Amino acid sequence: MKDQILPFIIETTRSIAEEQGIEVSGELDEATRLFGEGGLLDSLALVSLVLAVEQGIEEKFGARVEIADDKALSQKNSPYRTIGTLAAYAAQELEAHRAAG
Amino acid sequence: MSERRVTLITGTRKGIGRFLAEHYVAQGHQVIGCSRQPPEWEHERYLHISADVTDEAQVKELFARLRREVGRLDHLVNNAGIAAMNHSLLTPYATVRRVMETNLGGTFLFSREAAKLMQRAKYGRIVNFTTVAVPLKLEGEAAYVASKAAVEGLTQVMARELGQYGITLNAIGPVPIATDLIRAVPKDKIEALVGRQAIRRLGSCEDVANVCDFFLQPASGFVTGQIIYLGGV
Numbered sequence: 001m002k003d004q005i006l007p008f009i010i011e012t013t014r015s016i017a018e019e020q021g022i023e024v025s026g027e028l029d030e031a032t033r034l035f036g037e038g039g040l041l042d043s044l045a046l047v048s049l050v051l052a053v054e055q056g057i058e059e060k061f062g063a064r065v066e067i068a069d070d071k072a073l074s075q076k077n078s079p080y081r082t083i084g085t086l087a088a089y090a091a092q093e094l095e096a097h098r099a100a101g
Numbered sequence: 102m103s104e105r106r107v108t109l110i111t112g113t114r115k116g117i118g119r120f121l122a123e124h125y126v127a128q129g130h131q132v133i134g135c136s137r138q139p140p141e142w143e144h145e146r147y148l149h150i151s152a153d154v155t156d157e158a159q160v161k162e163l164f165a166r167l168r169r170e171v172g173r174l175d176h177l178v179n180n181a182g183i184a185a186m187n188h189s190l191l192t193p194y195a196t197v198r199r200v201m202e203t204n205l206g207g208t209f210l211f212s213r214e215a216a217k218l219m220q221r222a223k224y225g226r227i228v229n230f231t232t233v234a235v236p237l238k239l240e241g242e243a244a245y246v247a248s249k250a251a252v253e254g255l256t257q258v259m260a261r262e263l264g265q266y267g268i269t270l271n272a273i274g275p276v277p278i279a280t281d282l283i284r285a286v287p288k289d290k291i292e293a294l295v296g297r298q299a300i301r302r303l304g305s306c307e308d309v310a311n312v313c314d315f316f317l318q319p320a321s322g323f324v325t326g327q328i329i330y331l332g333g334v
Contacts, residue, residue: 044265051217064161 001091020045030084065093106130112181114140116280120306154207164214177215179208189243204248225268233334260326274330276304299333
């Protein structure tokens with residue numbers, strides 16, 4: 001599931017960064033840090049990314065998952081630390097949603 | 102903007118909510134209303150979606166339907182609310198929870214979901230409801246006043262968080278208006294309250310609609326995080 005979501009998150013991150021006038025140098029991958037020290041996005045862009053990912057999952061997979069989280073802005077534990085952790089978290093929520101039927 | 106304005110109002114079955122729904126239908130808006138029970142009235146530009154504002158799943162389903170069937174949202178008016186008039190020492194905890202869930206929880210859920218939709222268009226107006234009982238620190242309404250003070254805080258913080266998205270949040274604080282909400286309040290209490298206003302009369306739905314019109318208009322894009330109390334409180 002994560003493999004299916006990852007390319008879509010990379011693409012969405014790139015378009016949100018462009019939309020917010022943030023320069024993206026080089027390739028984006030699982031290890032790309034999204035926010036905090038050395039992070040690509042500011043908090044406004046991060047919120048836009050998370051919302052775009054929620055909307056994208058609804059459009060692509062027909063599932064309304066919420067990837068809002070209380071640890072969102074924690075440097076250490078945030079599921080949005082990197083593109084990889086965000087993809088893993090979104091995949092986990094999507095699987096839980098499907099399992100719940 | 103040439104398209105028809107889309108306005109979502111909570112608690113439209115009766116009282117101020119119904120008045121505002123009809124007011125904005127008359128102004129040409131597409132109005133979506135909600136309440137737990139369906140209303141006894143209808144209009145071709147009014148879509149009613151039955152939902153309990155405290156039920157997150159129902160609120161999300163309402164917004165999913167709104168996205169599917171209407172596709173956008175310009176205005177949200179968080180009118181739904183309940184009151185509890187009682188001395189704090191005589192108030193059951195269940196009442197406090199119910200008041201907080203409806204007034205604060207409902208306002209939060211609708212504002213969050215509406216803002217998700219509005220931020221795509223970089224435009225939105227959210228109007229919340231507080232009460233003059235907050236600045237007057239009205240005795241006998243501890244739970245109600247606390248819930249509305251929380252709505253004021255929510256309004257002001259979300260205004261700062263959402264300003265960048267072109268979304269404004271403001272609140273109206275009405276004085277007592279002759280609706281079901283105050284029907285059970287003793288007459289002398291209402292008179293004492295009206296006596297503390299600069300302009301001593303009951304409020305009307307038109308007074309509320311006037312302030313709401315101001316907050317919703319496109320030209321009010323630089324007005325956010327503000328609380329306007331009626332009656333000069």
